[in-house]
Amino acid sequence: MKGRIFSIEEFSLYDGPGIRTTVFFKGCPLSCNWCHSPEGQGYARQIVKSGNGCLHCGKCAAVCTHPGACVLCGECVKVCPRSLIRISGEDREAEQLYKKLSKNFALLERGGGGVTFSGGEPLMQAEFLLEMLRLCEGKTHRAIQTSGYCAETTFSEVLKNVDLVLYDLKLIDEDAAKRYTGKSSAPILRNFEILKGSGVPFVVRVPLIPTVTDTEKNLTAIAERIGGAGFLKVELEPYNKFAGSKYAMCGREYLPQFDESVPPEINTKIFEERNIKVSVY
């Protein structure tokens, strides 16, 4: 079957142990206000235009026959003298994607790593994800990076086919979650309990968004939920001001609903007090 991805990154540094290749799935059910990967949010294919090195020659605009209503004809892609325009979102057959990834399996093994499926949200294309995970079984270390937002049956099935889960816990409070991520935290917390009971190794990742997720109340609520045989550590990821840099590439405006200039509270104590292993990225 086919799945839609927007990027494959080799030597991705922060998607699990060792040297890894990460596959980014297109589309995400959440719409986190601070998302640094706007390209991963929508499932629909789209034009992405990098500003780096743009000559402002105007050739892309000149060939456009559907201004304001892009039909992905790709004419602008062809004329860009610096090859800075591309269509993001590619439908790939699982077998074909596997074949491509497998070329590097020997290197990944030598580097103590493997493959990570990230996004967007890989669980949004659960069937495709499962097929990829099953193809890779026994061939390379398999990790997923997920928000955990999906049906419980789906999540349980995926857990049977994965070697490591990088699980995002952003906001525990229901109202805050709806406000800042666009979705309820309930399914995420239910799946988190399933993860804890599964024995599958997992890392909890918490983006530290100033005044939103970095509050004592939120971090305490996260810390209190930590547990399970497979738990490895909490990774705190302080907000990076470059988060908004890719919005313009997607023709969007970055509108954070929090004060970006406030440095995030890096409160590791809440975890350390509870003997929870924590690191800061």
Next chain:
Amino acid sequence: MNERIEKLRAMLLAKEYRAKRSREPIELADSFSKEKIGYAMRAALRLKRLAEEEEPSLCEWDRIGFRRSTACMPPILTEKEWAEIRKEHFVFDFGWVANINSDYKMVLSRGFKSIREEIEQRKADANAAQKEEAEAMLISLRAVDTVVRKYRTAAKAQGLFALAEALSNVPEHPPRSFYEACVMLRLLNFMLWLNDNKHVTVGRFDQYMYPYFRADVEAGVLDETGALEIIEELFISLNFDADLYPGVQQGDNGQSLVLGGCDKDGNPAYNELSRLCLIASAELKLIDPKINLRVDKNTPREIYLLGTTLTAKGLGFPQYSNDDVVIPALCRWGYALEDARNYVVAACWEFIVPGKAFDINNVDGANLPRAVDRALREGEIGSYREFRERVRRQIDAEVESITAPVKNLFFQPSPLQSVLMDGCAEELKDVSEGLHYNNMGLHGVGIANAADAMAAVKYCVCEQKTVSYGELLRALDADFEGFEDVRSKLLSAPKMGNNDDFADDEAAFLLDCFADSCEKQKNDRGGIWRAGTGTAMYYIWYSETMGATADGRRAGTAYSANYSPSLDVKTDGVLSVISSFSKPDLGRVCNGGPLTLEFHDTVFRNEEGMGKVADLVRMFVALGGHQLQLNAINRETLLDAQKHPEKYPQLIVRVWGWSGYFNELDLCYQQHVIRRLEF
């Protein structure tokens, strides 16, 4: 870095002493010419004169010293003489004796007294030419002594007694300590530059210095802190006059230093001193000496980790070379195993042998994209196989056209450099006449562009038939104006760097052809022609006049530097790149020339990232890559540095085979680095 070293480093960076140099011109060539003085003697007399002109420049923080007080380098030949010489000879780079590595091990262990006595002894029953060379050597040695005496007196007067004491022993006698050995090395380095030698390399410092280091440590007179201080001062001193010695660009001065590798029996040679050199370089963050690390498949991870700390500082080195590839390659080219195991790099990355080689490894570059383009323009393509044969013939023709005129080379004799080479004093022979190894090297310029062009012809014209032959030529001639569609098809053909055999096979073929072409040639100094994967500055020079090419490259766009993916290619990533670039038979094209990988500086923000980079380098070595350099940079920083150079006086980037200060580079080299970071 202790306080004294910090002061010295600050003095270097303030550059004030440079402004104080005398710039008084000195005229020598005319009088030499009138008096019909031989060229070797002229070189010696110039050194004598410059030694007399030099005034010691020492400050309270110096324990090693040697800074130029004059900035003049008078020629020894008149314009008229040059014109005559050029009529009959091929002159490479003004005939400088350059880009070789002195036999420091021999010189340090003998001292000048022993060498001088040998020269005097041999002179007694030598022929006239040898006698003249002997006399020139002796004058050169006396010139060194002139400088030594001046510095010794000045050091004593300024209360720098350790230096005065050292200079009462070296270079006349072998060093009695690691410190004296470093003083002697710096003196020799200073004198070689003063002797108008270029690209004065440092070589295997951790090997030839180790006996002195070890003896001191064992005697209990030197500890790690003390050794580090000496090394750091020596490293700083190599930067003192670097501004007087630019190559094609400031920073291209060839002061490469090689660490690690193996001994003559093949055992690992990385030692405590190697480790201290890496630490010193990481602390100093200076562009000289340029660190090279010899590694092989058994090199421990800790060494790569320490190497990565230098990369993380943004130094653009260490440059890694893989003994498992290089040593067998040199042996295949006729170097004795013991010599091959002792290899160093020349100014950038060319593999040479200390003491025994006067190899000229950068004679010229073969313009490979042009060869492919010429093959394309021979006419309609029958089969791809036939097209490949055209490429082979064009590469042959390219190599022949470069090597044919390289005959009857002229070099300016260099008696001082000769004294520092193996066997010259014994035979009373000038190094410029040649040594044990007299090979020449050719760079293979634009390998990725050429391979990509071949792959695009194969894919678009021969197999998929999406572009017709005529259409391709028209598109190239129009520099793709009005042929965007054709360019887009060419760009979407398989490219080198994506671990795709379709393109990688073309690269392997191309490099084999290049190696074959070079192997067919003999140079007229009794050596061979070595094919390599470096570009030197030709990636800019050649590309400027080269029209659009079939890989989709537009006219004037730079080729890739050295052995790296084309600028127009967004590769799948570094794993694919190292896989692709280790596929060809690199042992056949081992003149030197690294794969260059650029990393965003945030990759190095923590130990995990650094560890992964170190593992990646190890992986490259295990795959059989021959040479690798890494840049840790950030595009935004470079762009800001172009706008506000004053904010970034110390910003360093790796250019082609050397690290330079970004602000001191010409715009075209700055832009190339920035473009390498665009995807």
